Amino acid sequence: MSELLILCLEFLKTGLFAVGGGLATLPFLTQMQEKYQWFTAMDLANMIAVSESTPGPIGVNMATYVGYTTYGVGGALTATLSLVFPSLVIIMAIAKVMDKYQKNPLIQNMFSFMRPAVTGLIAAAGFSVLKIALFKEAATFLASFNWIAIALFAVLLVCTQLKKLKKLHPIVFIAVGAVIGILLKM
Amino acid sequence: MQLLWNLYRAFFTIGALTFGGGYAMLPMLEREIVNKHKWSTNEELLNYFAIGQCTPGIIAVNTATFVGYKQKGIAGGIAATLGVISPSIVIIVLIAMLLENFMDILWVQHAFAGIRVAVCALIVSSVIKLAKSNLKKWWHIALAVCGFIVVALFGLSPVYVVVACAVLSFIFGKKVNAA
Numbered sequence: 001m002s003e004l005l006i007l008c009l010e011f012l013k014t015g016l017f018a019v020g021g022g023l024a025t026l027p028f029l030t031q032m033q034e035k036y037q038w039f040t041a042m043d044l045a046n047m048i049a050v051s052e053s054t055p056g057p058i059g060v061n062m063a064t065y066v067g068y069t070t071y072g073v074g075g076a077l078t079a080t081l082s083l084v085f086p087s088l089v090i091i092m093a094i095a096k097v098m099d100k101y102q103k104n105p106l107i108q109n110m111f112s113f114m115r116p117a118v119t120g121l122i123a124a125a126g127f128s129v130l131k132i133a134l135f136k137e138a139a140t141f142l143a144s145f146n147w148i149a150i151a152l153f154a155v156l157l158v159c160t161q162l163k164k165l166k167k168l169h170p171i172v173f174i175a176v177g178a179v180i181g182i183l184l185k186m
Numbered sequence: 187m188q189l190l191w192n193l194y195r196a197f198f199t200i201g202a203l204t205f206g207g208g209y210a211m212l213p214m215l216e217r218e219i220v221n222k223h224k225w226s227t228n229e230e231l232l233n234y235f236a237i238g239q240c241t242p243g244i245i246a247v248n249t250a251t252f253v254g255y256k257q258k259g260i261a262g263g264i265a266a267t268l269g270v271i272s273p274s275i276v277i278i279v280l281i282a283m284l285l286e287n288f289m290d291i292l293w294v295q296h297a298f299a300g301i302r303v304a305v306c307a308l309i310v311s312s313v314i315k316l317a318k319s320n321l322k323k324w325w326h327i328a329l330a331v332c333g334f335i336v337v338a339l340f341g342l343s344p345v346y347v348v349v350a351c352a353v354l355s356f357i358f359g360k361k362v363n364a365a
Contacts, residue, residue, distance in 0.1 A: 013345060015242065015243050016242050016243075017242060017344065017345045017348045017349075018242060018243065018244075018344075019242050019348060020239065021239065021244060021245045022244050022245070022246075023309075023312055025244070026309075027337055027344040028343075028344055031337075031341075031343055031344065034341065042302070045302040045305060046285075046298050046301070046302065048305050048309075049298070049301040049302060049304070049305045050278070050281055050282075050285070051278070052305065052308065053205075054205075054274075054277050054278060054281060055201070055202050055203060055204060055205055055273060055274075055277060056201050056202070056204070056270075056271075056273050056274030056277065056278075057201070057204070057211075057244050057245075057246035057247060057270070057274065059243075059244035059246075059247075060201075060244055060246070060247065060270075060271050060274040061274045061277075061278050064274050064275050064278040064279065065278050065282055068278065068279055068282045069282065073279055076275055076278065076279050076282075077275065080271055080274070080275055081271075083243070083244070084243065084244070084247050084251075084267055084271060086242060086243060087241055087242055087243025087244070087247060087248050087251065088247075088251050088263060088264070088267055090241055090242065090243075091241055091248055091251045091252050091255065091263070092251065092255050092260055092263050094241075095252060095255045095256065095263075098237055098252075099233075101237075101240075102236065102237050102240055105359075105360075106355075106356070106359070107240065108363075109355040109356075109359030109360065109363055110351070110352050110355040110356075110359070111240055112355065112359070112363055113329060113351040113352070113354055113355040113359065114348060114351045114352070114355075115320040115326075116320050116321055116325075116326035116327070116329040116330045116333075117329045117330060117332070117333040117347050117348070117350075117351045118316075118320075118333070118348075119313065119316040119317055119320045119321060119330045119333070120329065120330035120331060120332065120333025120334035120335075120337075120347075121333045121334070121337055121344045121347060122309070122312065122313055122316065123313045123317075123330070123333075123334050123338075124333070124334045124337040124338035125309070125337075126306065126309035126310055126312075126313055127334075127338050128338070129302070129305060129306055129309060130306050130309075130310075132302065133299075133302035133303050133305070133306045134303065134306065149299070149303045152300065152303045152304075153303050153306050153307055156303065156304055156307035157306075157307040157310055157311060159307075160307055160308065160310075160311035161311065161314070169205060170205075170308050171205065173304045173307060173308055174301050174304045174305070174308075176300075176304060177300040177301045177302070177303050177304025177305075178297040178298075178300050178301050178304075179297075179300070180300045181296045181297045181298065181299045181300020181301060181303075182293050182296045182297050182300065184296075184300070185296050186296050186299035186300050186303075
């Protein structure tokens with residue numbers, strides 16, 4: 001099967017099963033990375049960074065970037081259009097009964113199960129990014145810790161939890177990361 | 187035709203001027219949809235947004251599809267959806283092309299090493315936020331832990347987790363949510 005067709009199928013799947021917004025597509029992207037090796041885990045982490053700091057919904061940005069990295073401009077278009085196609089069909093199909101759909105106990109129950117699970121899925125995707133950003137290839141477990149990165153991570157994470165800094169736009173954290181990365185030659 | 191073009195343009199603006207998606211787009215949506223074009227009231231918009239969260243896919247895109255469909259049927263839904271994704275496609279492709287050429291420069295690599303760490307902090311902080319609002323009962327936590335283990339440790343596709351949740355909700359949903 002050609003890459004473009006796989007890309008199309010994978011993103012149709014992502015669009016259909018990613019429940020709860022842009023970040024929910026992340027577990028699907030890490031899965032794609034492991035399965036097809038079109039790009040490295042490090043590339044994916046970079047793509048997330050760029051997608052968070054450019055305009056547009058982050059889920060759409062990530063799909064475009066993954067598509068472009070895999071198959072150029074054609075891949076970018078294929079991935080993005082495939083991503084939005086399932087929800088386009090679903091929303092137009094249920095638009096007339098939307099209020100009933102939203103209040104339907106079966107649907108509400110379903111989402112009460114999916115939301116917690118998706119939290120776990122996003123955590124799992126975060127875990128795979130963490131492995132790339134905070135650890136390095138090394139002979140022993142202890143030597144694999146990238147201490148500078150771990151220290152920076154701890155400081156930034158605390159900052160995201162502070163009342164005063166919480167509201168800052170993600171791009172601020174990303175810019176700080178870039179500057180410190182350059183200064184410390186990370 | 188004019189309406190379709192307006193839908194495309196309005197959502198193009200929304201896509202081009204919002205960073206991050208999610209609730210960050212609500213002010214932009216309000217300005218374009220409620221104040222400027224009067225396609226919906228503020229209340230309706232919030233309702234669309236809520237429904238966008240209960241359907242698969244990107245919330246911003248779902249809201250666009252919904253507003254477009256309400257205005258001009260299937261063609262309207264497609265115009266609005268294409269509008270909201272167009273800026274992303276253009277901007278990301280341009281940046282990706284640029285970065286391809288710059289990635290060999292040493293200080294760009296250092297910058298991205300730092301940026302990846304920042305992304306970790308942002309993702310973990312999102313997970314904390316999600317956990318606070320989504321994990322309120324013991325079985326919520328159990329579902330989250332299972333989802334994490336199945337995907338992070340066993341490498342299973344997230345699809346199975348989502349489908350399993352749907353099935354479980356049909357069996358146990360009534361019981362646990364009533365309790």
